[in-house]
Amino acid sequence: MFQVRIHGRGGQGVVTAAELLSVAAFRDGHYAQAFPSFGSERTGAPVVAFCRIDAGPIRTREPIAEPDGLIVQDATLLHQVDLFRGVGPEALVLINSSRGVEELGLADLPALRRRGGVLTVPATELAREHTGRPFPNAVLLGGFAALSGVVSIDAVVLAIRDRFAGEVAEGNAAAARRAFAFVADEAAESAGARPAPAAAPAPGDGSGLEVSTRAATA
Amino acid sequence: MLRQLEGSRAVAEAVGLCRPEVVCAYPISPQTHIIEGIGALVKSGQLEQCEFINVESEFAAMSVCIGASAAGARAYTATASQGLLYMMEAVYNASGLGLPVVMTLANRAIGAPINIWNDHSDAMAVRDAGWVQLFAETNQEAVDLHVQAFRLAEELSIPVMVCMDGFILTHAVEAVEMPTQTQVDAFVPPYEPRQVLDPAEPVSIGAMVGPEAFEEVRYLAHVKQLQALERIPEIASAFSAAFGRPSGGLLRGYRTEDAEVVVVALGSVLGTIKDAVDDLRRAGARVGVVGIGSFRPFPSAALRAELGRARTVVVVEKALAPGAGGILARDVTMAAAGLDAEVRTVVAGLGGRPITKASLVAVLEEAGRGGLESLHFLDLDHGLVERELARMARRRRSGPAAENILRDIGVVSAGAT
Numbered sequence: 006m007f008q009v010r011i012h013g014r015g016g017q018g019v020v021t022a023a024e025l026l027s028v029a030a031f032r033d034g035h036y037a038q039a040f041p042s043f044g045s046e047r048t049g050a051p052v053v054a055f056c057r058i059d060a061g062p063i064r065t066r067e068p069i070a071e072p073d074g075l076i077v078q079d080a081t082l083l084h085q086v087d088l089f090r091g092v093g094p095e096a097l098v099l100i101n102s103s104r105g106v107e108e109l110g111l112a113d114l115p116a117l118r119r120r121g122g123v124l125t126v127p128a129t130e131l132a133r134e135h136t137g138r139p140f141p142n143a144v145l146l147g148g149f150a151a152l153s154g155v156v157s158i159d160a161v162v163l164a165i166r167d168r169f170a171g172e173v174a175e176g177n178a179a180a181a182r183r184a185f186a187f188v189a190d191e192a193a194e195s196a197g198a199r200p201a202p203a204a205a206p207a208p209g210d211g212s213g214l215e216v217s218t219r220a221a222t223a
Numbered sequence: 224m225l226r227q228l229e230g231s232r233a234v235a236e237a238v239g240l241c242r243p244e245v246v247c248a249y250p251i252s253p254q255t256h257i258i259e260g261i262g263a264l265v266k267s268g269q270l271e272q273c274e275f276i277n278v279e280s281e282f283a284a285m286s287v288c289i290g291a292s293a294a295g296a297r298a299y300t301a302t303a304s305q306g307l308l309y310m311m312e313a314v315y316n317a318s319g320l321g322l323p324v325v326m327t328l329a330n331r332a333i334g335a336p337i338n339i340w341n342d343h344s345d346a347m348a349v350r351d352a353g354w355v356q357l358f359a360e361t362n363q364e365a366v367d368l369h370v371q372a373f374r375l376a377e378e379l380s381i382p383v384m385v386c387m388d389g390f391i392l393t394h395a396v397e398a399v400e401m402p403t404q405t406q407v408d409a410f411v412p413p414y415e416p417r418q419v420l421d422p423a424e425p426v427s428i429g430a431m432v433g434p435e436a437f438e439e440v441r442y443l444a445h446v447k448q449l450q451a452l453e454r455i456p457e458i459a460s461a462f463s464a465a466f467g468r469p470s471g472g473l474l475r476g477y478r479t480e481d482a483e484v485v486v487v488a489l490g491s492v493l494g495t496i497k498d499a500v501d502d503l504r505r506a507g508a509r510v511g512v513v514g515i516g517s518f519r520p521f522p523s524a525a526l527r528a529e530l531g532r533a534r535t536v537v538v539v540e541k542a543l544a545p546g547a548g549g550i551l552a553r554d555v556t557m558a559a560a561g562l563d564a565e566v567r568t569v570v571a572g573l574g575g576r577p578i579t580k581a582s583l584v585a586v587l588e589e590a591g592r593g594g595l596e597s598l599h600f601l602d603l604d605h606g607l608v609e610r611e612l613a614r615m616a617r618r619r620r621s622g623p624a625a626e627n628i629l630r631d632i633g634v635v636s637a638g639a640t
Contacts, residue, residue: 037397039395039396040394066495067578070579
């Protein structure tokens with residue numbers, strides 16, 4: 006089971022991001038469960054949504070307290086919300102920012118102990134460039150596909166096209182692919198000579214995603 | 224076709240496949256996405272020969288459903304929480320008149336204090352209204368139960384409520400095998416009313432009944448529920464045969480064979496409980512769980528058989544009868560009468576508090592040791608309660624309890640984390 010928590014603000018499409026991630030995982034042949042934090046969402050207020058991805062059916066209904074992956078859609082939340090609660094040293098963190106991890110003052114983050122585990126991507130800028138709108142949610146999923154490997158970028162694009170139509174779909178798809186390439190480069194760079202630091206957890210290591218069996222059981 | 228769908232959207236489509244002729248509902252969280260979805264199906268013409276009627280309240284919504292059903296139309300509505308309370312008088316009328324309205328209840332707590340999150344207080348408030356009350360464990364089951372609900376309701380001429388956990392299911396996106404129109408048409412025959420308002424053959428529906436016959440009419444309502452007790456498993460197995468998956472039924476046991484501690488619960492929390500049971504089994508504990516699919520009628524005999532050799536029965540319920548304790552637990556205690564088992568109540572998940580596997584495992588381990596109190600409140604913050612009690616003892620004008628407690632925990636707005 007791979008568990009993702011997504012933080013953002015009301016209006017940024019946090020709940021939609023969790024849904025899109027679950028659809029991408031579904032498209033990849035996994036089981037997935039996405040759900041919001043059930044708050045009374047208001048524009049600008051902190052919002053949390055969750056997504057679980059697994060090889061088999063997911064039964065639990067509790068919120069995700071110890072995520073394997075964390076997506077932060079709005080870096081200003083760093084000063085407002087305890088974003089890193091339950092985030093362990095092996096977790097993968099992707100933050101929407103045009104600044105680097107050190108610039109954001111996150112150099113001593115426990116998650117940094119996994120080299121390449123915390124990265125930033127300028128998702129809002131990419132969204133503006135490709136869609137003319139500042140919604141970073143779908144774009145970040147492209148980056149998260151590169152960081153985590155739990156979903157493929159092709160599946161993220163399919164999920165975007167399932168949900169949106171026309172220019173919005175194609176703009177977001179293009180921006181997500183850019184974010185994927187950006188994060189893949191960044192991961193390679195931060196890895197330096199080390200081998201594959203930002204790769205997905207290997208199947209069977211207990212924390213990552215087992216090889217999917219949904220196609221066989223469905 | 225297997226699709227990754229929001230629960231509300233899946234239910235909206237499933238209701239559409241059942242071809243309701245009148246849908247009348249008033250929006251309330253967390254039911255809103257369901258009726259928005261059905262509204263869109265009607266507007267787009269995908270759901271044909273269906274009138275979506277906008278009204279000003281839940282009371283009107285159920286009243287319209289009653290009128291539509293009495294006129295021979297297949298009628299549907301959905302609500303939650305305060306909305307259900309607001310339509311309460313009409314809820315009793317629908318069942319008292321024997322009209323097969325189907326309603327989705329997106330379970331939500333009842334205020335005050337106002338709370339939009341999930342628990343089962345709303346369903347429990349109408350448990351004696353004469354409706355069949357089915358509970359869904361997953362969104363797949365929510366979809367399947369609606370298909371079964373229309374058939375059951377119309378066969379027996381009794382209203383059926385499908386309860387699904389608000390937000391936890393209604394807003395969860397997960398894989399759902401959506402039935403086809405052909406499958407549903409074959410399973411839900413056209414509505415043939417037992418009674419109908421027809422100008423060509425005028426009748427009165429809803430006569431005043433005095434002491435001379437009221438008890439008999441009420442007794443018939445009980446007989447109908449007992450008939451439902453037989454039809455629910457039959458319809459579930461017919462569904463299973465037609466659709467190729469088990470869904471619905473009176474109750475379902477999980478790892479209850481040889482279990483010494485048996486949990487009983489309703490709705491989506493069964494998923495988390497099953498995970499807890501698996502963990503405890505791996506550690507050698509003899510634990511199982513029974514999910515109640517039909518809360519009304521209550522399957523006493525089937526439950527009694529399922530409890531088998533249980534020493535301790537732990538009823539985990541998302542509702543509380545203040546001054547009495549558990550609600551589901553009372554029905555379970557009646558069913559277990561004469562068995563050599565003690566029944567324990569665990570009140571959990573009120574107002575949307577997460578029910579975690581860790582807390583469940585701890586409480587079930589305690590039950591296994593025989594140390595669980597008869598009424599336990601899961602993850603209750605005793606310190607907070609004590610502080611408010613102390614305030615009340617200190618001075619007369621201690622102020623509003625809810626606001627005092629929010630101040631104690633430093634919450635600026637409800638649900639903020």
